Amino acid sequence: MxxxxxxxxxxxxxxxxxxxxxxxxxKEVALKVGPPRALWLPFPHGFPLGKPEDPTLQKSIMLxxxxxxxxxxxxxxxLASFGSH
Amino acid sequence: xxxxxxxxxxxxxxLKAYPWRRIHPxxxxxxxxxxxxxxxxxxxxxxxxxxDQIPFDDTVRGGDPSFRWIAHQTPMEDLVxxxxxxxxxxxxxxxxxxxxxxxxxxxxxxEQGLIGSINHRHASFMGSITAPGRMIRDTAPEIARGLxxxxxxxxxxxxx
Numbered sequence: 501m502x503x504x505x506x507x508x509x510x511x512x513x514x515x516x517x518x519x520x521x522x523x524x525x526x527k528e529v530a531l532k533v534g535p536p537r538a539l540w541l542p543f544p545h546g547f548p549l550g551k552p553e554d555p556t557l558q559k560s561i562m563l564x565x566x567x568x569x570x571x572x573x574x575x576x577x578x579l580a581s582f583g584s585h
Numbered sequence: 586x587x588x589x590x591x592x593x594x595x596x597x598x599x600l601k602a603y604p605w606r607r608i609h610p611x612x613x614x615x616x617x618x619x620x621x622x623x624x625x626x627x628x629x630x631x632x633x634x635x636x637d638q639i640p641f642d643d644t645v646r647g648g649d650p651s652f653r654w655i656a657h658q659t660p661m662e663d664l665v666x667x668x669x670x671x672x673x674x675x676x677x678x679x680x681x682x683x684x685x686x687x688x689x690x691x692x693x694x695x696e697q698g699l700i701g702s703i704n705h706r707h708a709s710f711m712g713s714i715t716a717p718g719r720m721i722r723d724t725a726p727e728i729a730r731g732l733x734x735x736x737x738x739x740x741x742x743x744x745x
Contacts, residue, residue, distance in 0.1 A: 502712030502744035546673035552681030
């Protein structure tokens, strides 16, 4: 349910004018709910930033997600996969 | 990798029948700053609270729709994960709260000059909400207004 909850909160933040990106575990849920920008993760629930005590991996996920905002051309909702470019 | 197949049969049946909320139309806010100049805030659904805050209540029918502000300067050892779901492994977050609320990672990104600034607070809620009406009507707008008042430029939302 976390996948849907963060997406619904993101939509409201975006409606009020701030760009958002949500991380998502379940591609099926991301496609059904449709948050504006989502980065799909190849990790199990409970491990959104990949691995504990792995700052390099954690930051790479954060940076790829935050950089999705810079693409103002591709239509929303937009779903990317972590590690793809 | 998380797929529906890894979930318990009960969870899979629930998710299959669950009436997912479709966001429509899709809202779009465009950035007015580069990432390197942007103020970043986090929103986590891991049910994180500071040790002096009231934990989330997993007995609320349909899910606890409340939220807490977590000050960015909160020491990591003062963060407590109060998400009660048995559907995921809690050991990773117990070992490293950055896994769900990456406060220290934001500090490092700022030191590296990759983000412009860090908001003084972040939003925390418990994501296991099956009846999201109050979350949509009350909580999400309040979080959004707060972040807007803070001058936040981009928000990263982290599920668990």
